Amino acid sequence: DAGVTQSPTHLIKTRGQQVTLRCSPKSGHDTVSWYQQALGQGPQFIFQYYEEEERQRGNFPDRFSGHQFPNYSSELNVNALLLGDSALYLCASSWAGGGNQPQHFGDGTRLSIL
């Protein structure tokens, strides 16, 4: 039973470029959330997708966008990259049914902006 998988594991980009990160949820999960973790800080919620729609969004600019596919996998897109976007990006999945459910995290994508 595969857990949450993310790709790529590492990525180096330059300012102004665009990046796409990918996430496959744990088997049986239908909800995907994305978090940004800057160095030395706790993860910060970016947004959550359920039924292919953005369900809730944290305090992040419109440069951050996402998508969820019919198979529940998800992408995070960041446009016009800034140096401050360098961080570990974590994907978490959960199951929407049965009330409030715990989230399970992938190993993350480490994004470096030069």
Add this chain to the structure above:
Amino acid sequence: GIQVEQSPPDLILQEGANSTLRCNFSDSVNNLQWFHQNPWGQLINLFYIPSGTKQNGRLSATTVATERYSLLYISSSQTTDSGVYFCAATNYGGATNKLIFGTGTLLAVQP
């Protein structure tokens, strides 16, 4: 929104020692999770514990929801326990199960 605070911020232990990490939250919660982030950045689920007490090997956790705090106990610590411990909570009645993380406790276990 809900705020989550953790203490202590840093902790150094000798191998074999016991420790208690604390998490305070500012409002009622639907969900409370404890994670261990290892030096490679992997965020590992330890407990899903919105209330009550759970144990898993040398680790146990207790959440007293009415008093808005949770405790993580580590007994007979090992060097592999080193890393950052986060607690994270979901606000009661929120639109989703998004997690609000504390700032973490950095634990170093020395041989």
